[in-house]
Amino acid sequence: MSNQPEQQAPPVQRLRVRYAKRGRLRFTSHRDFSRAFERAVFRARVPMAYSSGFNPHPRISYAGAAPTGSASEAEYLEIALAEVVDPARIHAALAEALPDGLDVLEVVESPGGALADLLQASRWRIELDRPAEEVAEAVRRFLAEDAVPVERMTKKGLREFDCRAAVVALGSEPVSGDRPGAALDLVLRVTTPAVRPDDVLTGLRQVADLAPEGAPLFTRLAQGPLTDEGSVGDPLSR
Known part of the structure; x- marks a missing residue:
């Protein structure tokens, strides 16, 4: 036994x-x-x-x-x-x-x-080495689209999905200092398949030819429930 x-x-x-x-x-x-x-x-x-x-x-x-x-x-x-x-x-x-x-x-x-x-959405800051005016125009053109299909290799092979549908909010602002350029302020809804911040950059390149020369710096600022106002709440609050 x-x-x-x-x-x-x-x-x-x-x-x-x-x-x-x-x-x-x-x-x-x-x-x-x-x-x-x-x-x-x-x-x-x-x-x-x-x-x-x-x-x-x-x-x-x-x-x-x-x-x-x-x-x-x-x-x-x-x-x-x-x-x-x-x-x-x-x-x-x-x-x-x-x-x-x-x-x-x-x-x-x-x-x-x-x-x-509780993790229904994420808020991201993405720093880019492109002029602020160029980034702002790319954001405007992206948000004007009803759908922005992109492709990404996944464990199940090459997948195509709409990255625009996952974007709850997207804005930009100029930055200075060690990384002059612009920063995106992005709120992404959790979807299946998951849309990542780099997928949104792919979408911006497709609709507005926005192509950073250096590596973008991605920072997740928040993750949690998606509020009715489109912001990201605190998953640890009671």
Whole structure:
């Protein structure tokens, strides 16, 4: 008779974590981050709940991870615990255990329900090395279109989809300093298939021939429920 896997006790508490990816750490892939986070909860001695089976693993649920190469101020995950603890204690322990650039911003107790269901939209800042007038004209022409089909290679092959339909709001402003040019302020609705900020840049190039010479800098500023006014709410607010 084969040995049966050990059954783990159910979690007694769930915490939701907001964290940032900054600087060079924006190039961390989701897989690399998940490994770094598992090491961090071990070093921080977080009383994690574990899955049952022959290969138990800490119960961590990731939601809405930003594409590799994008900075973010609004990444989210949920952890399940075997003990009831003060969220502030976990915040401090994780902040000390994670490397600079993967920064814990907030830890709160989960009210229940699925975190992923709250992540309905994202707000992005995209810095471009093009004149502000040129970017503003491209935005105007993009928003005037009813549909902007683009193509992207996915795991299921080359897909065509309408990137215009996912855009809730799009504006631009001039920027100066280390990266003179213009910045896009973009609110994207979560859709299937997912429309990414670089898909919107592809759409801007198609409708207005907007082509940055250098690499754009993508930063996710917010992620959460989509309000009636078209803004992005806080998924951790009660």
